[in-house]
Amino acid sequence: MADHGQASFWTQANALLRKNLTYQRKHIWTNVRLVLVPLFLCLLLLSIQLLLEAVMNKVLDMAKCGSKDAPNGDYCPIPNPPLLPPMLHIPEPESRAVKAGLFPYSDLPDLSCRKTKTCPVTMLLTGNNQSLGKALSGTMFGGSFAVNTSDLLPSLADNVLGTTLGAGMDSFRDPGITSGLPIYSIQPQCNANSTWPLSLGKTRTEVKCVQGLCLWRNSSAEINKEIFKGSWRGTPERMTNEIAAAYDLLSTDGKNLDVNIWYNATYYSGGPQNKPLVRVPRLISLVSNAYLKFLKGPGTKILFEFVKEVPKNSTKSNSDIASLFGPLFFTWVVLLLFPVIVTSLVYEKQERLRIIMKMHGLGDGPYWLISYAYFLTISVLYILSLVSFGSVIGLNYFRLNSYSVQFVFYFIYLNLQIAIAFLVSTMFSKVKTVTEKWIIVLELFPGFSLFRGLHEFAQAAFHGNGVKWGDLSESGMDKVFYIMLVEWFVTLTVAYFVDQVLTSGKSPCLFTKKSTTSLPDPSVESQSSDNVLIDMEKADVTHEAETNQREKVELMRIEGSTGHAIVCDNLKKVYPGRDGNPPKIAVRGMYLDVPSGECFGMLGPNGAGKTSFINMMTGLLKPTSGTALVQGWDICKDMNKVYTSMGVCPQHDLLWETLTGREHLLFYGRLKNIKGPALKQAVEESLKSVSLFDGGVADKPAGKYSGGMKRRLSVAISFIGNPKVVYMDEPSTGLDPASRKNLWTVIQRAKQDTAIILTTHSMEEAEFLCDRLGIFVDGGLQCIGNPRELKGRYGGSYVFTMTTSSEHEEIVERLVQNISPNAKKVYHLSGTQKFEIPKQEVMISDLFLMVESAKSKFTVFAWGLADTTLEDVFFKVATSAQASLS
Structure with a gap:
């Protein structure tokens, strides 16, 4: 077969693309199902929305807005919210602070007030000026309760009102008023049974007098401790002792009001996040009013008349559930692509398909380009399906937002997601690990940029506007775009770097380390070797009886290795010690030359180091020291060039289960730069040579091949394209005697212009195929020679x-x-x-x-x-x- 030269970048990319298209054509329904996933998810979301709308409409139909059964403004429009008198929150009578148990302060009321439910409402003060504090506390509360029914709100503002109920979920109503429970008028002193009737709209209630007690404490730490202890709930001796509020006047003086306020937010329905400040304005008003009276006299006052919520539209006017739940839902939908991409990448690593493609000449550039383009194509189709389906079924989430903005946003994010998938795939070696353990964690951690962008789409759609290009800066989406673009570039760069270090075995300094073409000094290398061929000094290598093998290799390194396809110069591999064990020397400084046209057989017991040697020669392992030249290329520096002239038949068949034998050979033939009719002829000859051509076997999926058929296909792959060097690891394993003899004939015919290194445990195979044999024991070649010479020397x-x-x-x-x-x-x-x-x-x-x-x-x-x-x-x-x- 003619030498077709090294395949170009685009030839390799074309070969991989054709293989991928063939592979995907056989999995077309898997891809169709993946692209249809958004349809079913959008239909699910639409069904949920229609169901919730039906429930909400039924509730609203039962309670028309404006009727007495209307749901308190939750759904109805409120164009004119009511005016609500500001009130303080005060503790229940049985929980107010008294002198008992852990609270020995002499100025607190006696415990007996709890039996009559007349305990005062206590507030604490502290600060740098005690006399000023006491002056303010004396004017903090109002006088006796009095209202003008014709002008109710201003007259109520003259009174300090309190309630034991927390605020509601909104300020369109106040449970302290609408519940019908008593309202408290906080006064410096109360007469016995002081109560007054009060009508607030349709609500009738009564006002009870309660004493307001302001007490001085020496420091804010003392107040903090008293409040903290007062929250204890336990035995009667350690009962709740609640303080209504507290003020720290700090550096307040006649020119400056400087105050911190303690207030209790734990009583609000649903937690302190729900309207925690509704009761606080009255606390601010009290101290401000007392300070103004201190400055201007008792005739001056601040009138805090009412609080009022802003108007709101009817909730029923926009019940777009898809937009409300869109960010979380669609984040999960888009992230479904992530495990698909990672699993696909890890599968190729697990089955060692990536490395076998690389050994047959596929460069990193074409692999990344085609793989990336494929995942991007699938992702874009997936997103187009999502947006199209969502728009067709009427989801405002997609229809109102600009389609071009959505496309750019999703396109940038998909690139970022693919880059992250490439990076994450370098951390796994098995698909099972990805699918069963880590991918669940990754799915539960949505991309912040994706979620932010989807949230902006949802908010804009919910309010009926949608996101347009002119809105990007105002909504912050422009920053999301910038962030994703930067993350995509950085992540892709890091992923490529990690892939080169971990997968290709390059130095971590590959971007900074200056490349060099100089080779190690043979004299220096020879001095560092700790092993030579046993009995080398006695010329125990029969084929090189006149000269020392080491000297021959070193001479070849100096003068050039013309005619020798493989030259190993003091090649050594040492595995570091672990768990207290010493380092393991797998290959002990090997010297070897294999010329073109020779089949060199390596024999040795298991664990001798043959696999480590083959792995170094094929780029799976980096040598600890020494080097080897393949067609003049150094395996430590130019492995990518070595791959272009190399064929490999691994010990275990590395095949795509759904690709046929013909499709495998077409792919690897293209990688070897065979094109047109020559490619078809080369594939047919390879299939015939290994008896896989007749009976339709060539067009059956490799997954349906027997073990022997897979082995023959692996041998055919190793010889396609006439490689200059072929490594064969037990090529006839699993073959019947007839197939084995046929395979031997193929190998013998192929080795005419090829250097072959073959490992085997079959002495018959070694004797039939190998021109020279080397017996490998404990990391070193013990002898080299043809079978007859070895039998003559060692079998006398x-x-x-x-x-x-x-x-x-x-x-x-x-x-x-x-x-x-x-x-x-x-x-x-x-x-x-x-x-x-x-x-x-x-x-x-x-x-x-x-x-x-x-x-x-x-x-x-x-x-x-x-x-x-x-x-x-x-x-x-x-x-x-x-x-x-x-």
Whole structure:
């Protein structure tokens, strides 16, 4: 196959786009359901609105505005709110402050007043000028109760009125007046049973006299302590002892009124947030009026006549529930996209699809561009559906606000949300973690900018105006736009940076660290190595018998590596120690060269370090020290360039379950810059080479392939586009014997212009495919050579086996020792013995003569003679290496 060169940015983007479109076409109904979600949610909101409107209309129909059953102004218009006399809040008679228990003040009234319900209403004063305070307290309350029924409000203003009831939810009515309970006239002294009838509109009640008592305290801290203790509710000895109010006159003098007021807001219906200040104006009026009398004499007064709420329209005139609940509801609706995006990104990471695409030449730029554009397209369609459906069914939330303002707002936010999704996806490695744990928390935390914008849309729609471009500055929406744009840019930049550090394995200083093309000094690297090939000084590498492997690699680094696709120079990987364990050396300074056209096999027991070596060569791990050149590119600096000439067949098949075998090869073929008819031809040849072309297999989803078919597809993917270097991790795992032999033929044919590094546990596969073998033990290559050379060097023995009766075992052993004094018995069980006999000590004819001699003396049940196998060589090298290192 011809070399098509490196695929351009747009060629890679086109390949990924086509793959994504194919993938999404197979999931079209999932996307349709996602886009239709806003329709169902808008219909749900509309149903709720219609239901609530029906309930509200039924209530209003039962109580017409203006009738006696009207709901007290909650729904009806109030163009002229009533004038309400200002009143103080005073404690219940049984709760007023007395001298008892924790309250030993001598100026408080005796506890006995509670039995007669005549306890005074106590107010406390403090400040820097006690004489001034006492002067003010003497004129704080009015005289005897008197009103002019023809001019009621001004005459009521001359009296200090109090109530034990808190204010209502609004000031269109006052429970202290409308309840019919007594109103209190607070006076310096009261005569016994002083009561007066009073008519306020349709309400008839009575006014009772209650003494107002102003007491001096030495400091505000003392007052604070007394009020705090007075709120205790418990035993009779620790009863409630409530103070009506308190004043701190601070630095008040004849030229300056400086005052702080304590007031109790806990009695208001629904908590202190509901009209807490309705009763406070009278407290201000009392001290102001007393101060004015102190300055100007008793004939001067401030008349506080009434309080009045502002007029209001009928609530029924606008029952737009969608606009009222829109910010919270639609925040949740838009955020439904967030877990979809994050899950999709994490899935590619979990299944290692992102890294396998990268290994076959897909750059970060095309990946980010196409993925971002796809998520943005889905998000825009989702929002367009939301706004369209909401407008069609008549929700003012969408119809009244300018569509262009809404589009710009949503578009900016969607970009911000996608950027955040990319950033968040770097924190997860498994979809299950995202969907079951963290995504719930993320959904419950709506974006503040989104909520603020939706709130402005809702408020404008509720009041019947809607948001237009000219309203942005006044409503603050312009700041929301600016904030989201800045957040989007910053988040996307950070997400890309984190992705490069965590996923690509680059340095955290990738934006500041100046790149360099200089390579490490081989002499320095060689001095830092702590391991060379075992017996390297003895030239134990048969293929390089005349020269030291290290010296050869270093010479290649100095003179250039022409003709060698892979050159490893003191490549080392050390995992840091954890939990008190020492550091683990996975690869011990490897020196290796693999020329083009050679298949190099790596054999070794599990845990030897083969996977760590492959992961460094494919960019999954950064070397601790040393480096490797692939086609002249340094894996520590130019991994993205290495990917363009590399193919990978991983140990586990990394495939999209819904894409067919043909679609997989089309995608990876485009990444290798194959186009037009050449692409179609290359895909068909690849499918035929791995027996996936006939019978419609090529067009079946990979999820329906058997394990062997998936394996063959992974091999085909690794060779598509004629890569210069291919890494194959146990490629024939799971294949039947016929498929395995067919696959070996494919690999042999493909390696003509390709350097292949292959790991396997099959000695038959290694012997059939590999031009050279390296046995890898405890992080280092123990030997290198072709299978015949290794068997000749490490397998210089015949394996002789003989089975006799137990009483003849010693005779057999003596016969073997006679012809080979260095023979070694390696197996013995119930008359069966196995010996390793050095080849240089015997001739095969001698062994046959020995067997004939034995048969003439006793019965020989079975015997055999075998040459050393590659498996024997592997076992011998591995065990001897492990023993020497232990």
